[in-house]
Amino acid sequence: MTHYSVGKATITRIEETYQPVYSPRELFPEFTDTLFNEHRHWLAPHHYDVATGKLMLSVHSWLLQIGKQKILIDACCGNHKSRPTRPWWNMLDTPYLDRLAAAGARPDEIDLVMCTHLHHDHVGWNTQLKDGKWVPTFPNARYVFSKPDVEYFQKMDLDPKTTPAEFGTFRECVLPVVEAGRADLVTGPHRLNDHIEIIPAPGHSPGHVVFSLESGGAHAAFTGDVFHHLMQVYYPHWNFPKNSDAEQARTSRRTVLDHCASKGALVFPGHAGAPFAGRIETSAQGFRPRFE
Ligand SMILES: [Zn+2]
Numbered sequence: 001m002t003h004y005s006v007g008k009a010t011i012t013r014i015e016e017t018y019q020p021v022y023s024p025r026e027l028f029p030e031f032t033d034t035l036f037n038e039h040r041h042w043l044a045p046h047h048y049d050v051a052t053g054k055l056m057l058s059v060h061s062w063l064l065q066i067g068k069q070k071i072l073i074d075a076c077c078g079n080h081k082s083r084p085t086r087p088w089w090n091m092l093d094t095p096y097l098d099r100l101a102a103a104g105a106r107p108d109e110i111d112l113v114m115c116t117h118l119h120h121d122h123v124g125w126n127t128q129l130k131d132g133k134w135v136p137t138f139p140n141a142r143y144v145f146s147k148p149d150v151e152y153f154q155k156m157d158l159d160p161k162t163t164p165a166e167f168g169t170f171r172e173c174v175l176p177v178v179e180a181g182r183a184d185l186v187t188g189p190h191r192l193n194d195h196i197e198i199i200p201a202p203g204h205s206p207g208h209v210v211f212s213l214e215s216g217g218a219h220a221a222f223t224g225d226v227f228h229h230l231m232q233v234y235y236p237h238w239n240f241p242k243n244s245d246a247e248q249a250r251t252s253r254r255t256v257l258d259h260c261a262s263k264g265a266l267v268f269p270g271h272a273g274a275p276f277a278g279r280i281e282t283s284a285q286g287f288r289p290r291f292e
Contacts, residue, residue, distance in 0.1 A: 007215025009066040012103040016076035020054035046273040056273040078124025110138040116224025117208040118149040120166040123173040147185035149207030203249025219265035233289040
């Protein structure tokens, strides 16, 4: 299990899955053979799987422990959730909660669950199935959701043309938390406490946010899906295919990379391969990742 320290905070990666998922060109049409050869030396095995010819994608949460607080950042896909068009994440049955316990947090010890956005692979463990009903997995936690995302996916879920939003995960993993009165909906830049600030980074979804942490002069940033692969640090105009606003996603990516580089922040992305966290440096060409 991978642990990181930032000031007085401890951060642990809780893995759900880590596997080859998309072919490079399927994810990024700009990923030419020339660029592939240029970056080949660092891509395999952690960011590209030679055997399948596909890019590696991790799905994980970050457990942030600071003072007495235990905070879960992003909630993966969850068990027993149907993803008809994503066979690699369909009806999962992983020991995710055991891994979380091994990292130091039983479900009833989690104080806060914070989702960078409300796509299906970031909300899954918000709820679990109990007696045929989806109920909050973390009974004592407040859940922090971005209000623009709740409104966007709610609208999509209610529209007969687009329902069910996010393969049904909006009604399975978000609504039950709201209905249980456990959700705090936040808008705009928002200071959550002494250490954590919520910074809007829209485009992948309308309400996508980044969680910025400061402790003892050290900085960290939980960047969710601002980028999905480290190639996008070199090429910030490369977009993941699914975005609410492609141009806004590019702008947010550059802004967040710039923020992380200028703060010297340890960066915790939502899907990057091993070692899963690292720093962003500026270079003559723009940015480069230092994940080692
Ligand atoms: Zn994601």
